[in-house]
Amino acid sequence: MAQSKVRDLNTPMEYQSETGRLNILGFWLFLGAEIALFSTLFATYMVLMDRTADGPALGELFEVKGLLIQTFLLLTSSFTCGLAIHEMRRYNVKGLFFWMITTILLGLGFLGFEIYEFFVYIHEGANIGTSAAWSAFFVLVGTHGLHVTLGIxxxxxILIQVAKRGLTPQTTAKVFISSLYWHFLDVVWIFLFTAVYLMGMVMQHG
Amino acid sequence: MANHAAAQHKGIPWKHVVGFVLSIVLTLFAIWFALETDLSTNIKLLVIFGLAIIQAALQLLMFMHLTENSRTQGFSGRIQIGNILFGFFVAIVIVVGSVWVLSSGHAEKKPTNGEHEMKMDSGSMNHD
Incomplete structure (x- = not known):
């Protein structure tokens, strides 16, 4: 706790150490790079979305119900993740664990629906090799799914580390950074929801 | 120490609740607008992408405390904001630029009227 002396006590713990502050800043820079990474996949998808070859059209297989379930699972998980940070800043370790575990469970639910969705598409004759459009779809949505998996x-x-070491300037910075990552996955999902699913369905049905 | 810092973060986190409720409203409105209205495809796409950007901004500001570091630090908060804005600028250039260059003009979107467009293009070129 030596680091806390140099900061005023109103500052959240994750900002109290120099390392914590720089790590948080560095992670924001990483998120900027992630935006660029996903933008290339979005560009590929939007250029190729009409190139369905002999396979089904994208919007043909999308379903509103599954889309809504996935969206609300991830959106709610982003919200509970924010509540976890709120509890962490009140030095409430129990609250932090409760909301973070809720976040993980919602994330797993999201992942389950996504895997199920992929199986349905493959069953209906659209896999990663079917057409340029479906290749771009599976790479884009799959990359997001991979990020969710890594995030979980x-x-x-990090929760194991908090359980062992308690809340310190080091562990709180790590929790905060992982929460930024999790929120960012929801930001990417907003654009997947819009550019992939809604746009696919609008193009299909007019 | 705990009490002091906790005083700042007491009670219901309204910022998060408001962000969450607005996100739900924006999501449902985007779905309704895209699938239940009879407007042209272009207007629909414009509106749903506008809603997506608003919702992304909500997440960044209400959930991720994008501007928070600026209060305590002075500089890194501004670096964060500038970096994320630059990230979005790069993303828009990559996406809009790619779609523009690769989907208009040379590459016909639909094979049926593609031939027609190509004739028109070569015709106008001859006149020039």
């Missing part, structure tokens, strides 16, 4: 694993590891 990462948050679990």
């Amino acid at each position: 694993g990462w948050i679990i590891l």
Whole structure:
């Protein structure tokens, strides 16, 4: 707790150490790079979305119900993740764990629906090799799904560390950074929801 | 120490609740607007992408505390905001630029009227 002396006590713990502050700033820079990464996949998808070859059109297989369930699972998980940080700033470790575990469970639910969705598409004759459009779809949505998977694993590891070491300037910075990552996945999902699913359905049905 | 800092973060986190409710409203409105209205495709796309950008901004400001570091730090908060805005600028250039260059003009979107467009293009070129 030596680091806390140099900061005023109204500052949240994750900002109290120099390392914590720089790590948080560095993670924001990383998120800027992530935006650029996803933008290339979005560009690929939007250029190729009409190139369905002999396969089904994208909007043909999308379903509103599954889309809504996935969206609300991820959106709610982003909200509970924010509540976890709120509890962390009140030094309420129990609250932090409760909301973070809720976040992970919602994330797993999202992932389950996404995997199920992929299986349905493959069953209906649209896999990653069917057409340029479906290739772009699976790469884009799959990359987001991979990020969610990594995020779940990462948050679990950090929660184990918090359980062992308690709230310190180091562990709180790690929790805060993983929460930024999780919120960012929801930001990406907003654009997947719009550019992939809604646009696909609008193009299909007019 | 705990009490002091906790005083700042007591009670219901209204920022998060408001962000969450607005996100739900924006999501449902986007779905309704895209699938239940009879407007032209272009207007629909314009509106749903506008809603997406608003919702992304909500997440960044209400959930991720994008501007928060600026209060305590002075500089890194501004670096964060500038970096994220630049990230979005790059994303828009990449996406809009790619779609513009690769989907208009040379590459016909639909094979049926593609031939027609190509004739028109070569015709106008001859006149020039």
